[in-house]
Amino acid sequence: MAGGSDRAAWRGIMVVAQVTEEGFHSATLELLGKARELADRLETEVFAAVIGAGLGNAPAELVGYGADKVYVVEGEEFSSFVGSVFGTALARLVEEVQPEMVIAAATDQNRSFLPYAATLLETGLTANCMELDVDEEERLLLPTRPAYSGNLMATIVCPERRPQMATVKPYSFPLPSHDSSRRGEVVPFDPGPIGAGGVRVVESRPLQREGPDLRKADFIVGIGRGVADEKLIAQAQVLASLTGGAVGATRPVCDMGLLPESAQIGQTGVSISPKMYLALGISGAAPHTVGIQNVDAFVAVNKDESAPVFDMASHCVVGDARVLLPLLVHEVQKIVSK
Numbered sequence: 001m002a003g004g005s006d007r008a009a010w011r012g013i014m015v016v017a018q019v020t021e022e023g024f025h026s027a028t029l030e031l032l033g034k035a036r037e038l039a040d041r042l043e044t045e046v047f048a049a050v051i052g053a054g055l056g057n058a059p060a061e062l063v064g065y066g067a068d069k070v071y072v073v074e075g076e077e078f079s080s081f082v083g084s085v086f087g088t089a090l091a092r093l094v095e096e097v098q099p100e101m102v103i104a105a106a107t108d109q110n111r112s113f114l115p116y117a118a119t120l121l122e123t124g125l126t127a128n129c130m131e132l133d134v135d136e137e138e139r140l141l142l143p144t145r146p147a148y149s150g151n152l153m154a155t156i157v158c159p160e161r162r163p164q165m166a167t168v169k170p171y172s173f174p175l176p177s178h179d180s181s182r183r184g185e186v187v188p189f190d191p192g193p194i195g196a197g198g199v200r201v202v203e204s205r206p207l208q209r210e211g212p213d214l215r216k217a218d219f220i221v222g223i224g225r226g227v228a229d230e231k232l233i234a235q236a237q238v239l240a241s242l243t244g245g246a247v248g249a250t251r252p253v254c255d256m257g258l259l260p261e262s263a264q265i266g267q268t269g270v271s272i273s274p275k276m277y278l279a280l281g282i283s284g285a286a287p288h289t290v291g292i293q294n295v296d297a298f299v300a301v302n303k304d305e306s307a308p309v310f311d312m313a314s315h316c317v318v319g320d321a322r323v324l325l326p327l328l329v330h331e332v333q334k335i336v337s338k
């Protein structure tokens, strides 16, 4: 099994869908929207690949989000996730369809089986990207991700082999709306027998995340090392609860154990796109700020007027966040209690 180097023989963008108990992972839908935009520029098709069991009519939904053809790989062997089984099925589908690009959300599941498929296809994969673009003339996928500890953004291309593969951090693109008037095809695909290599799934349990989901919050208070202590975090939590927001943090704050790992924003944490981000005592290091996208108002409070965070903030406050936060909580409390 292998990919190819005859570039002209490979056409279309394939989005690998992730099925969850609640339906398709929202990052799958975001990627379909992005794939549609890129495919229109390349004048090519969008394919979705759905691997699972008991899928019913769900795959057809993806047509409304931008897919022209939805390939369905369905069977009992896909009822539990085994990386090698999903990876082999995907590689066989890709060989058959020959898409020039294969993209998937960088969820834990996809990040474990996409590299397996890439290895079988003898092609390259750019993992955990934050931006996707294409070079229409060369028909190149241009995936961009942080490199060198987040100190620069690198666009890593796969010029010779096909398909070109990438995983993209969830919440990197806006959710497209569903267009029920779109027409497309649902095509079953039988990958043939696949052995699990002695792996048997005994039990699967979803990861329990602590606290509110930062990825869905409209207002986030970000806590940095400069002000990291329990008292200030408690005040930030009051502000968040008054406004229906959430509290996030930089990596050092989570490493100190002051907030759970799920509160970490950035390259190795979650990506956020709230309407407003209030950064308190945060220097603005690239591994943190790459996780902040499409924010309407970015308010930074820092004692140091030369802090890099001020280069990207829309509203800059030079001052002591320990003084400002209690005043802010007091003012918001007055407004809310009116």
Ligand SMILES: Cc1cc2nc3c(=O)[nH]c(=O)nc-3n(C[C@H](O)[C@H](O)[C@H](O)COP(=O)(O)OP(=O)(O)OC[C@H]3O[C@@H](n4cnc5c(N)ncnc54)[C@H](O)[C@@H]3O)c2cc1C
Pocket: 149, 150, 223, 224, 225, 226, 227, 249, 250, 251, 252, 253, 264, 265, 266, 267, 268, 269, 280, 281, 282, 283, 284, 285, 286, 287, 288, 301, 302, 303, 304, 307, 319, 320, 321, 322
């Ligand atoms: C591979 C790798 C991955 C990483 N991933 C991430 C990631 O996902 N997320 C992340 O956040 N980091 C990540 N980091 C760490 C990152 O490089 C920075 O070290 C980190 O973001 C800095 O956190 P900070 O801004 O809280 O702390 P600092 O850089 O120490 O900044 C503290 C700031 O607080 C200000 N300050 C001090 N007192 C006050 C006060 N009273 N009021 C107002 N301001 C004050 C200071 O002027 C300073 O600017 C990663 C690093 C590596 C190497």
